[in-house]
Amino acid sequence: MPTKFIFVSGGVISGLGKGVTTASIALLLQNRGYCITPVKCENYLNTDAGLINPIEHGDPFLCEDGTEADMDMGTYEKFLDKNMERHNFITMGQIYKTVIERERNFGYDGEDVEAIPHVTNEILKRIQEAGEKGNADIVVVELGGTAGEYQNALYYEASRILSRNKKNSVIHVHVSYLPTPQHLGEPKTKPTQLSVRTLNSMGIQPDFIVTRSEKPMDARRRARFALFCNVDPENVIDSVDMKTPYEAPLHLAKQKIDEKILDMLGLPHKELDTKRWEEMVAKVYNKKAKSVTIAIVGKYFATGEYQLRDSYAALMDAIDHASWEKGVDTTVQWIQAERLEKGNLTELEGVDGIIVPIGWGPRGVEGKIMAIEYARVRKIPYLGLCYGMQLAIVEYARNVLGLKGAHTLECDADTVHPVIHMILGQQDILKRRAYGGTMRLGRWECRVAPATIADASYTAYKAYDDPKNRIVGERHRHRYEFNDAYVKQFEKSGMILAGRSVIEQLVEIIELPKTKHPFFLGTQYHPEYRSRPLRPHPIFLSYIEACSSRG
Numbered sequence: 001m002p003t004k005f006i007f008v009s010g011g012v013i014s015g016l017g018k019g020v021t022t023a024s025i026a027l028l029l030q031n032r033g034y035c036i037t038p039v040k041c042e043n044y045l046n047t048d049a050g051l052i053n054p055i056e057h058g059d060p061f062l063c064e065d066g067t068e069a070d071m072d073m074g075t076y077e078k079f080l081d082k083n084m085e086r087h088n089f090i091t092m093g094q095i096y097k098t099v100i101e102r103e104r105n106f107g108y109d110g111e112d113v114e115a116i117p118h119v120t121n122e123i124l125k126r127i128q129e130a131g132e133k134g135n136a137d138i139v140v141v142e143l144g145g146t147a148g149e150y151q152n153a154l155y156y157e158a159s160r161i162l163s164r165n166k167k168n169s170v171i172h173v174h175v176s177y178l179p180t181p182q183h184l185g186e187p188k189t190k191p192t193q194l195s196v197r198t199l200n201s202m203g204i205q206p207d208f209i210v211t212r213s214e215k216p217m218d219a220r221r222r223a224r225f226a227l228f229c230n231v232d233p234e235n236v237i238d239s240v241d242m243k244t245p246y247e248a249p250l251h252l253a254k255q256k257i258d259e260k261i262l263d264m265l266g267l268p269h270k271e272l273d274t275k276r277w278e279e280m281v282a283k284v285y286n287k288k289a290k291s292v293t294i295a296i297v298g299k300y301f302a303t304g305e306y307q308l309r310d311s312y313a314a315l316m317d318a319i320d321h322a323s324w325e326k327g328v329d330t331t332v333q334w335i336q337a338e339r340l341e342k343g344n345l346t347e348l349e350g351v352d353g354i355i356v357p358i359g360w361g362p363r364g365v366e367g368k369i370m371a372i373e374y375a376r377v378r379k380i381p382y383l384g385l386c387y388g389m390q391l392a393i394v395e396y397a398r399n400v401l402g403l404k405g406a407h408t409l410e411c412d413a414d415t416v417h418p419v420i421h422m423i424l425g426q427q428d429i430l431k432r433r434a435y436g437g438t439m440r441l442g443r444w445e446c447r448v449a450p451a452t453i454a455d456a457s458y459t460a461y462k463a464y465d466d467p468k469n470r471i472v473g474e475r476h477r478h479r480y481e482f483n484d485a486y487v488k489q490f491e492k493s494g495m496i497l498a499g500r501s502v503i504e505q506l507v508e509i510i511e512l513p514k515t516k517h518p519f520f521l522g523t524q525y526h527p528e529y530r531s532r533p534l535r536p537h538p539i540f541l542s543y544i545e546a547c548s549s550r551g
Helices: 018-030 072-080 092-104 115-133 150-165 190-201 219-229 245-254 257-265 275-285 310-326 365-377 387-399 426-431 453-460 484-492 538-549
Strands: 004-010 036-042 089-091 138-143 170-177 208-213 236-240 290-298 328-336 353-356 382-385 418-422 440-448 471-478 480-482 496-501 507-511 520-523
Touching: 004 018, 004 150, 018 036, 018 072, 018 138, 018 170, 018 245, 018 257, 036 072, 036 115, 072 245, 072 310, 089 092, 089 115, 092 115, 092 150, 115 138, 115 150, 138 150, 150 170, 170 190, 170 257, 190 208, 190 219, 208 219, 208 257, 219 236, 236 245, 245 257, 245 275, 275 310, 290 310, 290 365, 290 538, 310 328, 310 538, 328 538, 353 365, 353 387, 353 538, 365 382, 365 387, 382 387, 382 538, 387 418, 387 480, 387 484, 387 507, 387 520, 440 453, 440 507, 453 496, 453 507, 453 520, 453 538, 480 507, 484 496, 520 538
Parallel strands: 004 138, 004 170, 036 089, 036 138, 170 208, 208 236, 290 328, 290 353, 353 382, 382 520
Antiparallel strands: 418 480, 440 471, 440 496, 496 507, 507 520
């Protein structure tokens, strides 16, 4: 069967949930038995998302193969329950880099290289290759940004060219905003009309309009969209705000968007199975037996006067997945690490758990260390993720082992006790400022020590890749490691080095025994990137259970 293509664009404002719509359509088609490959096309000139400040563009999502991608790739993984790879993620930086390198190697035989057709050809080549690598029946392509931006015009032109070359095999879904201004009290369709007009000016007529709004769309608005946007009324799909984005596929299925897409692409209707998804969504709405408050001590929350959830998107999702599965109502309290450095720890009072997540550099580090000490001394369940594990080592070295001035070399190059040091071979890389893609990235195998919290977690939820040898593959994104020169001192004092990498024997997991603390665990890897709504990560399940058992 020739591969089919669905392009999903956005209108009016960014952050509408275009990624969720893309993932929802992909999920519905996958659950009808089709092989789906999603592709995200980003506008920026970065070759990946690894060096982008999370406040600028959200939490970079780490893929199994080490790709540092846009957070929408995480959405695809969570909805489709399968790994995304490098070919699922395209940036304009990748495209231009490839085109320019090919030109420098005389790959265009002396032609004058232009945006059209050379850049658009490269875009189409990558989209089609993604379909081939995924053995896809249907490729669902999310166009980054908003219609009308100059940065993404070449993606739209590529989609137009493909529509012309593959008639009846390409459809376009436009996700747009239906605002209801408070002073007017009625939804306004004009913003979407103008957005569709922009698409029309690029030679694109959307086949579907998905309207994002606070309240359900009424018949009058649907009729106006049909009239002014030249779309069949039944192809104007309502996507109202919901309690969880995971409800979106079920909401779209009620409006039969998947059936209409299959009809338009000339594909047979296979039976739709959403039973497991419905059961998961039901857990979101179920009355919770317990409630907990978890403090996340970080430094990427603020953007101007506002707070961003997206800076720690994967972590927030992992907490949600585990909380729903455990029937716990979890409230997250965001705490700026720099505020704690002033010595006032009252923000931590009354919390049932503390998490120190990923981070870089010295800003806010002492505040994080103070939060870790607070959790350890007061026996509050603690979870350290990557930097949070490293700083737990620093805190323990200073306050338990008595190693005055102990630190990570990332923050203090002259520390007399570098309990966290740089991975071998990284020094020269850092000297050359070759930061992008040069960390320990992607999936690495870890052997977990028996009779530990981590072992109990992976065993209980049948999450080991190799149960006999207690080996699990987890995702990494870091340069610094535990310094093995201090192993004896840590182990003698009671710290458990609960996991090491299979190949390099690097410390992957640290714990305190339950005789000393109910739950004190840090991972060098990032379990949050592997958590999915249908398969919450065992570390988070155990952590939420520990928080809910407190007191």
